[in-house]
Amino acid sequence: MEIRHLHYFMAVCEELHFTKAAEKLGISQPTLSQQIRILENELGMPLFDRIGKKIVVTEAGSLLFSYATEMLNTLQNVKDAIKDLQELQGGQISVGIMPSDLDYRITQLVIDFHEKFPKVKLKILASIDIMRQVLENEVDIGIGTNVEADDRLVMIPLCREEYVLVVSKEHALAKQTAITIAELKELPMVMYPEGFLGREVVEDAVKTHGFQLHTILETSSVTSIMNLVRENIGVTVQPYPLIQQMNDPNLCSIRILNGAPSRSLSIIYRIDRYVSQATTAFIEQLKEYFTG
Structure with a gap:
């Protein structure tokens, strides 16, 4: 059996x-x-059942697919490891991160790492x-939020972040330092659409208090x-560290009492993925950046 x-x-x-597979190859x-x-x-044994113009993977084909995936991943890891030895501090790292954290949180970390x-x-x-990006090898590592344990993943906890209410400096609540979670019920909210993790974290927290957010705008x-x-x-x-990083004098953050929403950040990568020297260094810098 040949690799090709x-x-x-x-x-x-x-x-x-x-035909499509041949064109791809x-x-x-x-x-x-x-x-x-x-x-x-x-x-x-046959690997495919050919039914007219359609084909279906046989049971033997499914078994081979599982083992072939592992074999090709291992081969790629070998290539990556040897390339890493050749280039030492060279190479490429792909990282998946939430859009809000990309926009406001890690710019300085990227600058420091590049230097x-x-x-x-x-x-x-x-x-x-x-999580899907990491599992499907679209990125080398991810900075995940509220990641559930998975046998396919290495998970390195970074930190836990509390959410706060964010208002304009012109808002009636701007001078308050704290608000109960129950008081969020009637406030007109600007939030992510339903299904976005940043929205679900907050909705789950208020749901335990018997209400839903009063959302007037979604983006x-x-x-x-x-x-x-x-x-x-x-x-x-929004997460308090995100608001801190923005450092916007026109925004005020107000602590939420009696069950504030929170999120846990973790570094995740596939357990079977080769971790290069450069990736290891980036992970260490991430840990220092988020926990320091």
């Missing part, structure tokens, strides 16, 4: 169409079909689905949220 056969097999599994369809037949002959490791290329991607952009709050259109509930 596994690559051909995986492409057909992903496309479930020989840059080979002809007859050549791809021939190589799959060679692999099937070697294993002694220490100028040969390392950082690729920072905003995402609201970081997926934290910058838009803050602009609307600054103009006193409504108020919002």
Whole structure:
């Protein structure tokens, strides 16, 4: 069995169409079909059921797909490890992070890391689905929020952050230092849309007190949220360190009593993924940045 056969097999599994898989691989369809037949002959079992123009992965094919995924991941890890030895402090790191944290939280961290490791290329991607990105190898590591334990992941806790009420300096509550969570019930809110983690964390907290947020405007952009709050259109509930980092004199933060929403931040990466020297250094800097 040759590695190229596994690559051909995986492409057909992903496309479930020989012609499309062949185009993706840059080979002809007859050549791809021939190589799959060679692999099937070697294993002694069909890997695909061909039903007219459609194909379906057989039980043997599903088994091979599982092992082939591990084998190709291991091979990529070997290549990455050897490349890491060759380049030492070189290479590339891709990181998934929540959009709001990307916009306001980690700029200085990226600057500091670049000064220490100028040969390392950082690729920072905003995402609201970081766990999926990590599991599907779209990013090397992620900074996840309220991540549940998963056998496929290494999880390194960073910190726990409390949410606060954020109002314009012109708002009637601007001079208050604290508010009970029950008092949020009637306040007109500017929030992320439903389904966004930053919204769900707050909704889950107020739900335990028997109410839902009174949301008058929704936007997926934290910058838009803050602009609307600054103009006193409504108020919002956001992590306190995020508001601290903004350091905006036109915004006031008010502590929430009796069960403030909170989030836990963690570094996550696949347990079977090779962690380069550069990635290890970035993880250490993340830990220092968020916990220091």
